[in-house]
Structure formats: structure tokens, C-alpha cells
Amino acid sequence: MAKRIGIEVSLAVAEAVKLADTDVIAAYPITPQTHIVEHLSELVADGSLDAAYIPVESEHSAMSSCLGSSAAGARTFTATSSQGLALMNEMIYIAPVLRTPIVLAIANRALSAPINIWNDHSDIMSVRDAGWICLFAENGQESLDLTLISFRVAEDPKVSLPVSLNLDGFTLSHFIEPIEIPDKETVDKFLPPFVPCFKLDIKAPMSLGLLGGPEYYTESRKATDDALLASKTVIKKAFAEFNDVFGRQYNVVESYQAKDAETIVLAMGSISETAMTAVDELRAQGKKVGIVRLRLWRPLPIEEIVEAVGHAKNLAVIDRHLVLGAPYGPVGLEMMSVFYSASQKPNISNFVLGLGGRDVTRDDFKYIFDRAAAQQGQTRYEIVGVLE
Numbered sequence: 001m002a003k004r005i006g007i008e009v010s011l012a013v014a015e016a017v018k019l020a021d022t023d024v025i026a027a028y029p030i031t032p033q034t035h036i037v038e039h040l041s042e043l044v045a046d047g048s049l050d051a052a053y054i055p056v057e058s059e060h061s062a063m064s065s066c067l068g069s070s071a072a073g074a075r076t077f078t079a080t081s082s083q084g085l086a087l088m089n090e091m092i093y094i095a096p097v098l099r100t101p102i103v104l105a106i107a108n109r110a111l112s113a114p115i116n117i118w119n120d121h122s123d124i125m126s127v128r129d130a131g132w133i134c135l136f137a138e139n140g141q142e143s144l145d146l147t148l149i150s151f152r153v154a155e156d157p158k159v160s161l162p163v164s165l166n167l168d169g170f171t172l173s174h175f176i177e178p179i180e181i182p183d184k185e186t187v188d189k190f191l192p193p194f195v196p197c198f199k200l201d202i203k204a205p206m207s208l209g210l211l212g213g214p215e216y217y218t219e220s221r222k223a224t225d226d227a228l229l230a231s232k233t234v235i236k237k238a239f240a241e242f243n244d245v246f247g248r249q250y251n252v253v254e255s256y257q258a259k260d261a262e263t264i265v266l267a268m269g270s271i272s273e274t275a276m277t278a279v280d281e282l283r284a285q286g287k288k289v290g291i292v293r294l295r296l297w298r299p300l301p302i303e304e305i306v307e308a309v310g311h312a313k314n315l316a317v318i319d320r321h322l323v324l325g326a327p328y329g330p331v332g333l334e335m336m337s338v339f340y341s342a343s344q345k346p347n348i349s350n351f352v353l354g355l356g357g358r359d360v361t362r363d364d365f366k367y368i369f370d371r372a373a374a375q376q377g378q379t380r381y382e383i384v385g386v387l388e
Contacts, residue, residue: 002182009140010035010173012181013079013105013165016147018049019187023074023194026054026065030084031117032169033107037079059084063091063102070100071208073199075151078102081169082109085123095162096131096224098208099197101154102162104132105147107169108269110356118357119169121269121320124297125330131224133163133231134297136268140177143167145248148182152191152238159231160197161224166297168270170357182246190245232299250295253304257283258290263373264309264346266335267318268294271360275318278365289369300334306342315339315346316372320354327381347372349380358385 007015014036017025025044027037043049052069056062062078070076080088085106095102110116111123124134133153137143143165150163167173200206212220236252243249256276258264265275272293282289292308294301309315319329328336332350339345349372354360364384371380 002180002186004178004180006176007140007179007181008035008174008176009143009167009179010107011039012140012144012179013147013167014039014043015181016144017077018043019182019184020075020148020151020191021193022049022051022077024052024054024066024069024076026056026062026069026076026078028056028059028062028080028084030059030081032109032173033079033081033084033105035173036105036107059087060091063088063095066102067091067095067098067100070102071098071200073194073196075155075194076100076102077105079105079107081107082111082117082123086111086126089127092127092132093130094209096228097220099160099227100162101160101194103147103150103154104162104164106164106166107173108166109169116356117169119171120355120357121166122322122355124164124166125321128298128330131161131228132298133159133161133228133235135163135165136295136297137165137167137172138270138272138293139172140175140179141248142250143172144179144181145242145246145250148187148191149238149242149250152242153231153235155194156234156238157195157197159227159234161227161231166269172270186245190242229299232296232301235296251304252296252301253308254293254295255308256291256293258292258308258312260288261290261312262288263314263316263369264290264292264312265316265318265365265368265372266292266294266305266309266331268297268331269320271318271320271354274360274362275365278362278369281362282366282369287369294331300338302338305335305338309346310339310342310344312346314372314375315348316368317348317350318368319350319352322352322355322383332381347375349375349382351382351384353384
């Protein structure tokens with residue numbers, strides 16, 4: 001039977017990894033994800049989880065170990081943040097092409113410099129084009145649930161791709177929330193044992209990761225892209241089946257008070273809940289505002305975004321990453337691309353905020369709603385809250 005307890009979100013993610021019967025955990029500590037792998041070490045040490053726990057010497061080694069264990073047919077997990085993800089970079093790009101269904105929890109944190117241990121999305125945006133499926137959690141329950149869903153999607157034979165689960169560092173990872181921990185029997189109904197599409201086996205030798213010359217490289221990259229785009233169907237199916245088993249519904253794009261909204265904010269991660277509170281207060285004042293949240297960042301759910309937003313007059317896109325040397329953030333620029341040829345186009349404005357852990361408040365969102373509504377068709381880009 002499921003039990004509802006107060007637990008730190010990082011520990012809840014680790015509990016989900018245990019419930020998934022993970023075979024291999026490659027662990028290297030970095031703030032603010034350390035509590036995930038620390039708790040997993042305790043679970044392995046006390047016999048609660050029968051897994052190989054590999055304390056590697058760096059994040060590069062962590063992902064290297066994951067590539068090997070996943071290719072050998074083991075259900076594989078690791079976690080990182082910020083500079084750790086940057087150090088993994090070389091291996092991050094290899095995993096999708098090798099079709100290794102690794103699950104990676106990222107406690108999102110700002111990239112240096114200056115050195116900063118607090119939350120924004122610059123780490124995941126640094127590898128947004130690597131070919132990983134990318135999911136975003138808003139709260140603790142979602143962090144646990146999406147961990148289980150990540151294994152289910154990654155290991156589906158129609159997918160066989162790595163998945164990154166993004167949860168905001170500190171503002172989510174270190175919060176203690178009431179979270180429902182499912183029982184093992186129910187998890188097993190949703191998550192079958194891992195059966196790899198192919199694996200390294202000394203009895204049936206094969207090679208992975210060979211040189212791809214000009215005559216093969218383009219086709220190899222396209223095959224990975226095709227698989228990533230096709231994974232959306234499996235993701236939506238996994239969300240539906242999770243609802244059937246656990247009674248909690250997720251969608252690739254989710255809306256709040258957006259059906260009749262004239263001005264919509266589009267956001268990802270835990271700040272979406274702050275935005276929803278601002279929406280409630282503005283609705284009480286008679287303003288037609290709403291929010292659309294991206295649960296799925298890669299593959300980009302274009303049709304669902306257009307359906308959720310297309311009727312609105314104004315769209316305010318939130319970025320938590322500053323693209324140096326360019327006038328738009330990554331999410332803002334992609335929304336402009338999404339609606340470029342759409343039959344219904346909102347006036348799009350792009351706001352960067354919450355960098356390096358700076359607080360994002362209801363007043364920030366009220367300001368953004370007002371600015372987006374007042375732009376009168378002129379595309380706007382603004383970094384919110386810059387100190388003079």
C-alpha cells in the first residue's frame with residue numbers, strides 16, 4: 001500500500017530509483033544533487049536496494065560508467081548538476097546515438113562563472129541539443145513520479161534513448177514535502193523489467209561506438225533525431241498508463257486557466273506554481289490570464305503548444321537561462337519558431353528571470369503579464385530584475 005510521508009524531494013527521487021529495481025548507480029557528489037546519490041548509497045549499504053553502486057572519480061567517469069552498464073543490459077541511473085553536467089558533456093552526446101536508456105536526474109543549477117550553486121536552467125540548456133528526452137518536474141510528487149516514468153519511457157523498445165529528469169536545485173531538490181511513496185507491487189505493474197534492445201555480450205560479440213565517417217555520420221544523427229521525435233507518442237502513452245495505475249495524470253503540455261486567457265505565460269519547472277498563484281490573484285481582478293507549462297522539453301511538443309496557446313493575444317515566454325550575445329532565450333526563440341507559420345499567432349515576448357537562484361515572485365509574474373499585454377504586437381525581450 002502506498003504511504004504518504006514528509007520527505008525531502010531528493011530522497012524521494014532516490015526512493016523511486018529503488019522502487020525501479022535499478023541495477024547500476026554511478027555516483028559523484030555535486031551540490032545540489034548530492035542528497036540523491038547519498039541516499040542511494042545508504043539504500044544499497046543497508047540491503048534495501050540490490051544494485052552496483054559505483055563511486056566514480058568525476059562526472060565524466062559517471063556517465064562513462066553509465067554508458068558501459070546500460071550497453072551491458074543493466075538498468076542504469078546517475079544524477080548531477082551544473083558544472084558536473086558540463087564535465088559529462090562529452091559522454092552526454094554519445095548516449096543517445098548508442099541508444100543507451102540511461103536515466104539522469106539533474107538538480108538544475110547555474111553554470112559558472114561567477115561561481116554559483118543556486119538554481120536556474122543554464123545547465124540543461126547547455127546540452128539541449130544532445131538528443132536526450134528532457135522532462136521537467138514542478139514539485140516533489142512529480143519528481144518521484146517522473147523518475148518512474150523516465151525509466152518506462154527510456155527502456156521502451158520503440159524509444160531506447162536516455163532521459164533527463166530536471167528538478168530545480170534547492171528550490172525543489174531540498175524542500176520537504178508530503179509525497180505519496182507507492183508500494184513495490186504497484187510500481188511493478190507500471191514498470192516492467194528492463195529488456196534491452198541490444199546489449200554487449202561476450203557470447204555474441206558486437207561493437208558499439210565505432211567511427212562514423214562522412215558516409216555514415218549524417219544518417220546516424222538523423223536516425224537518432226527520428227527516434228527522439230517518435231518518442232513523443234510513447235511518452236504520451238506512458239503518461240496515460242501512469243494515470244491508469246496511480247491515478248495521477250501528466251501531459252506533455254499542461255495548462256492552468258488558459259482556455260479563455262488573452263495573455264498566457266509559458267514556463268517550465270517549479271516557478272510554474274508561483275505563476276499559478278499570480279494567475280489566481282489577477283483573475284480575481286478580472287484579468288484574463290493563464291499559464292501553459294512545458295512538462296516535455298525534448299522532443300519539443302509543437303502541436304500541443306500551438307493548441308494550448310494559439311488562441312491567446314499575447315504569449316510571455318519565460319527563460320531561466322541567458323544566451324550571451326543574442327537577443328532571445330532558448331525557449332523564447334523556439335516559441336517564435338513554433339508560431340512562425342501557425343495560422344493563429346500570439347504576440348510573443350521573452351523574459352529572462354530567476355538566474356543564479358534569484359527569487360521569482362508573484363509580483364514578477366504580475367509585471368510580466370502586464371508587460372506582455374501592453375506590447376501591442378512589438379516583440380519584446382527583457383531581463384527582469386536587473387539591479388541598477
